[in-house]
Amino acid sequence: MEAIIEKYKKSGVKLTPQRLAIIKFLEGNTSHPTADDIFKSIKKDYPTISFATVYNTLEMLKTNNGLVEVTINPERKHYDPNVETHHHAICKSCGLIVDIFTDFSKALGVVEDEVSGFVFSGNHINFYGRCGDCTSERDS
């Protein structure tokens, strides 16, 4: 946490209580929250916070490489403080998003030569299915 704060100070951004609250909320968070999830959570401690602040902070974090947008749900954006390359499993029933850290670069690399003219810089895999809870629910 301290290291994270230092990082932002160096990049010249002001560390307001609201920003720190959002950074703390996201730190180590693997739930892939939406802007609304973040807003609701921060509102408990900062009742006057506005969506503008949430979105502005997310934008700031994005440009400082502290956050990535996860484009999985066409209805709204999800945010992920884990900026390392990784993939996701998505439950088609309840929307749960789970991280997958397996490295597929070898298996995928071969193909990247086959697409005419493209120069690739990254990839992301979505695995669709049903999570444990939703599977056992249907069985019963």
Next chain:
Amino acid sequence: MEAIIEKYKKSGVKLTPQRLAIIKFLEGNTSHPTADDIFKSIKKDYPTISFATVYNTLEMLKTNNGLVEVTINPERKHYDPNVETHHHAICKSCGLIVDIFTDFSKALGVVEDEVSGFVFSGNHINFYGRCGDCTSERDS
């Protein structure tokens, strides 16, 4: 085309001129158009068409397995008449979306056992990069 028309007739939907125009526009289309792209194109022949009809028809096609939504662009949905499993290359510069038909099931299958409780039913890979045009443009 004839086969496609038969397919929808059988499923009990009425094939109106607007619907046929949309189906024709999509048939074999690999450009991954948005609802607005479709609307603009159909409007040339049917000036009174509305967005409601475009969205209704897309919904109808989706439920009849004649179309899939492509969740790649967080700003708007793209539609793909190719319902076979395939993947996409996305140009980060111009937004071009190109199909990739390589089969990765073997390489990905191994992992699917490792995610606790999940039962998987499909996957989709996004390859990010720059297309040929955008790459040569930057070079010059």
Next chain:
DNA sequence: TTCTAAGTTAAGAATGATTCTACTTAACGG
């Protein structure tokens, strides 16, 4: 053919996530 029921279209209103605006407030280097 003509009639009907059911499904479809079109215009515009409604929704909801995200962005913008105008103004107030507070962070922080000096």
Next chain:
DNA sequence: CCGTTAAGTAGAATCATTCTTAACTTAGAA
């Protein structure tokens, strides 16, 4: 402390998509 200036806030605006409702086709029955 102070001044500069970035950041916070409330609410309006935007824009893709969905909803509502009345008028209109379609296809089958008579």
